[in-house]
Amino acid sequence: MTKPKIRKIKKQPNDTGISGWYKIAENGSKCQKLEENITSDWLVIGAGFAGLAAARRLHQLRPNDRITLLEARHVGEGPAGRNSGFMIDLPHDLSSDNYSGEGSEKDNLQTELNREAIRFAAQAAEDYGISSEVFDPCGKINGAATEKGASHNLDYAKLLEQSGESYEMLDAQAMREVTGSDYYLDGLFTPGTVMIQPAAFVRAVADNLRPHIGIYENSPVIKLSRQSSDWLVETPSGSVSAPKIILAVNGHAQSFGYFPGRLMHVFTYASMTRALSSDEVRVLGGQSKWSLTPADPMGATIRRICGTGGDRIITRTRFTYDPSMEVSQSRVEAVGKTQIDAFQRRFPMIGTVPMEYVWAGRLCLSFNGVSAFGEVEENIFSACAQNGLGAAKGTFSGMMAAELATGTHSVYLDHMLAQDPPSRLPPEPFAWLGANAVMRWREWRAGKEA
Numbered sequence: 001m002t003k004p005k006i007r008k009i010k011k012q013p014n015d016t017g018i019s020g021w022y023k024i025a026e027n028g029s030k031c032q033k034l035e036e037n038i039t040s041d042w043l044v045i046g047a048g049f050a051g052l053a054a055a056r057r058l059h060q061l062r063p064n065d066r067i068t069l070l071e072a073r074h075v076g077e078g079p080a081g082r083n084s085g086f087m088i089d090l091p092h093d094l095s096s097d098n099y100s101g102e103g104s105e106k107d108n109l110q111t112e113l114n115r116e117a118i119r120f121a122a123q124a125a126e127d128y129g130i131s132s133e134v135f136d137p138c139g140k141i142n143g144a145a146t147e148k149g150a151s152h153n154l155d156y157a158k159l160l161e162q163s164g165e166s167y168e169m170l171d172a173q174a175m176r177e178v179t180g181s182d183y184y185l186d187g188l189f190t191p192g193t194v195m196i197q198p199a200a201f202v203r204a205v206a207d208n209l210r211p212h213i214g215i216y217e218n219s220p221v222i223k224l225s226r227q228s229s230d231w232l233v234e235t236p237s238g239s240v241s242a243p244k245i246i247l248a249v250n251g252h253a254q255s256f257g258y259f260p261g262r263l264m265h266v267f268t269y270a271s272m273t274r275a276l277s278s279d280e281v282r283v284l285g286g287q288s289k290w291s292l293t294p295a296d297p298m299g300a301t302i303r304r305i306c307g308t309g310g311d312r313i314i315t316r317t318r319f320t321y322d323p324s325m326e327v328s329q330s331r332v333e334a335v336g337k338t339q340i341d342a343f344q345r346r347f348p349m350i351g352t353v354p355m356e357y358v359w360a361g362r363l364c365l366s367f368n369g370v371s372a373f374g375e376v377e378e379n380i381f382s383a384c385a386q387n388g389l390g391a392a393k394g395t396f397s398g399m400m401a402a403e404l405a406t407g408t409h410s411v412y413l414d415h416m417l418a419q420d421p422p423s424r425l426p427p428e429p430f431a432w433l434g435a436n437a438v439m440r441w442r443e444w445r446a447g448k449e450a
């Protein structure tokens with residue numbers, strides 16, 4: 001008899017810094033760790049947007065099947081709970097000058113797929129009674145702080161016009177009324193983005209799936225092997241035996257041995273102020289919540305929030321390419337200092353406000369902007385590589401992986417299967433040198449937008 005092939009998982013997720021979203025989320029349910037050997041009809045690995053969407057869709061399609069989900073960390077501690085919370089409907093290509101794409105059929109299709117993901121998430125929010133503080137279909141603004149940013153906004157507006165998409169241009173005065181700041185020359189509002197409190201959202205989805213699905217946290221998959229027709233998946237203190245697996249670990253697909261040399265691991269960084277005092281809120285002015293992406297994709301994303309956790313401002317800047325899938329605490333602190341500067345330039349009227357939380361998080365991109373999707377080995381289905389837009393794209397790829405694995409036909413799945421696979425990256429160190437050089441140059445060029 002041939003010995004079963006055993007695969008050790010090469011690397012476990014390491015999330016540097018504490019996400020403010022995770023800390024201020026109220027729904028901190030008790031985590032259950034896998035401490036036994038179980039069998040299941042389905043196993044989902046990873047409880048980010050993709051894993052939770054896959055689990056929900058599987059439960060819709062196979063309500064009587066046993067579904068298990070394993071997460072290495074606490075749900076909400078990983079990238080899905082440390083992002084800026086923009087669930088964006090329109091194309092949002094971080095490698096472009098102004099996100100706007102070309103107004104091509106491909107872009108229109110991307111919008112349709114993102115909107116399908118948003119509908120799915122909105123239905124979950126409705127079914128689970130998730131509040132508008134956590135899931136808010138309020139739209140977002142592309143804020144321009146420079147003439148160049150303003151011209152990006154104009155180009156974007158033209159394309160939106162051509163595609164029949166609604167939008168509104170805001171002048172400097174209107175931007176001041178929204179943000180309280182003189183920093184922005186103009187803004188382009190689009191209504192289709194949903195703003196989420198990312199950690200509270202993924203925790204709420206997990207909590208509501210728990211009665212139907214075995215969700216185990218702090219249960220990293222460390223080994224995978226084939227045992228006759230099932231996969232045996234081991235964690236440090238238990239195991240799951242299941243015929244079919246959905247792998248929803250984004251860039252860590254590589255740690256499982258899939259897509260070698262085809263996934264780009266990029267980090268971005270965020271800071272959240274402490275809760276503002278009522279005096280600071282008064283001096284700041286503007287609306288009590290708003291959400292800005294930068295007109296130049298290399299600029300700063302800024303959000304103001306209110307409600308649970310108080311009035312706070314969140315700043316996200318910088319991208320670094322780190323194939324090790326890890327960044328140091330000192331890097332996070334250094335970027336955090338530049339974010340204090342970005343904050344003070346925008347809000348000089350409230351002086352120095354300490355950042356209570358500073359953190360980094362992983363993105364996974366492919367060179368040709370496609371996801372790492374499909375059956376990667378017999379009965380293992382990948383829903384990975386969200387190209388920086390995991391709130392919508394991760395949700396979509398999780399839904400589609402569940403459809404593919406259950407043999408459920410849909411036109412959306414046909415679109416997903418028609419994609420090219422992720423293309424090969426240049427060898428290291430050339431990829432590292434090239435990607436970081438391009439990002440540093442583009443950040444420098446973004447100037448005051450950052």
Ligand SMILES: Cc1cc2nc3c(=O)[nH]c(=O)nc-3n(C[C@H](O)[C@H](O)[C@H](O)COP(=O)(O)OP(=O)(O)OC[C@H]3O[C@@H](n4cnc5c(N)ncnc54)[C@H](O)[C@@H]3O)c2cc1C
Pocket residue numbers: 009011012013045046047048049050051070071072073078079080081082083084085086087088219220221222248249250251252267268269270316360361362363364383384385386387388389390391392393394
């Ligand atoms: C600061 C920041 C801001 C961002 N802003 C936005 C934004 O506004 N909008 C947007 O759309 N995207 C944003 N992103 C990107 C977004 O967070 C990611 O694209 C998204 O989280 C990817 O979703 P996912 O479910 O595919 O993967 P993840 O969210 O990475 O989930 C994968 C999960 O798999 C788990 N895992 C990995 N290995 C194992 C293992 N061996 N065993 C068990 N579990 C494992 C991980 O712990 C993780 O929880 C941002 C990211 C950061 C860091």
